[in-house]
Amino acid sequence: MRHLDTRTAQIFLTIAQEGSIAKAATRENMVPSAVSKRLQELEAAVGVSLVERSQKGIQLTPAGEAMAHHARVVVLALEALQAEMADYVNGVRGHVRVRVSASALAAGVPAQIQSFLENHPDIKLDLEEQETPVIVRDVIEGRADVGLGPNIFVHEGLQLRPYGRYDLAVAVPQNHPLARHLSLRYEETLAYDHVEQPKTTALSQLLDYAAKQASMIKKTRIHVRGFDAVCHMVGLGMGIGIVPSFLSKTYAPTYSLRFIPLTDAWAHPLICIMYRERSTLPAPALALVEHLEQNASR
Template structure:
């Protein structure tokens, strides 16, 4: 490869090392200083934020660039902005700092007797399909493992798993999230939900287009089911009139029961909510109305031991549920 006259080709032997010297020389403090400089747009403001003199933070950043063999920041009179390489490094830097912080927190928990920490993100459908009972069962057998459970809509679950903010996600496979690994956990059907006495209440099955004659009650725009229903409405060629959007299936059913419209929800919610709100659940006769709730992972082999044990527990419960359904 030729190099133009007057141009200096920058190489970085450290990055090409295969014996781990690069990772040993990469200083998390310098990585933090870089992130602060980008976020503040100024080395002086980053130095104030990190409680260090500007000359020291500037030296750390220069050393970091020398280690990587590329310029990470463009320095000017107005401050600093990341170069294209700096933008790429920023993504990895934030992942690294989150991992270091998580390591610090987990080690603190170990010192207090905790023997594992699992970050779980679950959809409303997963919570309604029996996930709390599975977590309780796992926790009884692993009392020193801490489970951090948060309910998110499916697109946010996928993003948190992809970006390393969660270990395990449980939600419907409606989005087909690439490149996550999906392990089927529960199968379920979607039903039209209408109040008792509604014109559609005595039908045995319904096409989704039949629902579009009426005002709809749905979850928020960002939910996976709402995105699926938007797509189904477009495919039907009919306009969908959504009267109200709420969070969670119980809120959807409550609004339908109060006469605000009709909607779609998992069929298994009939037992807990049908009688409470005076609702009829009518199976949808559509190929897309039979999704699976899946365990979502980046990579099973890279999971911490506690998280892998939790996934194994869920897989055993899925197998048992399949046998029960035979």
């Protein structure tokens, strides 16, 4: 009985992707009989059928779907390991996987990342912009070392450290009926069409919840990705948008907008540094966290 290994995992993934022993053999530069034998030995090792064969080819059983998921994780982890080891050969001494929300990026995190890298040229950062729920999930599940985003979604498995607070505002065209107000409650905006980021973002979900709490219907006309796109659509007269107020310096003159502060208690999110356990952070990730904490807004 063959032990599970990364080569077998890759072959099984190829079978799953191609739906054919012959096609999988071609991709893996093997003869079909060798691929078939690997599959049989894998099924014997796990004690369950992983595929169903028919005239249309090969389909995964439920167990096969589960195997494909775990095989993919194994193969990706090995590829990441190989890439990281290659970086070490080239002088890199540490990697940090970072996930950052759009609000954190807009709040000045890139400048802090840049200053960190200037002080730590031997550390490589793999930084991705993601929606806050994805950031939380990636940190919890170990796909990221550090996250930066609003504390709208909390999780008992996360450690949160404050980085900076920001205020939400209503962005409206300068000739909009709401433009004359000095401040607004969120429910006062619900009489108008809204432009928002995708429904999966933390802010969009927060606004859905706020509308339900007010027993009102939110009319979202357009979903776009990024605050720049929201402000652009608002400037074109496609609706109004809820965005961080600090964006007014950039987008108010660019798109002829007015930014009106929201007075609701929930409209003042805190951008947080997120990680699982400080004591288990790799040294490069801990160095980044300490740098961010030292330069957090007071």
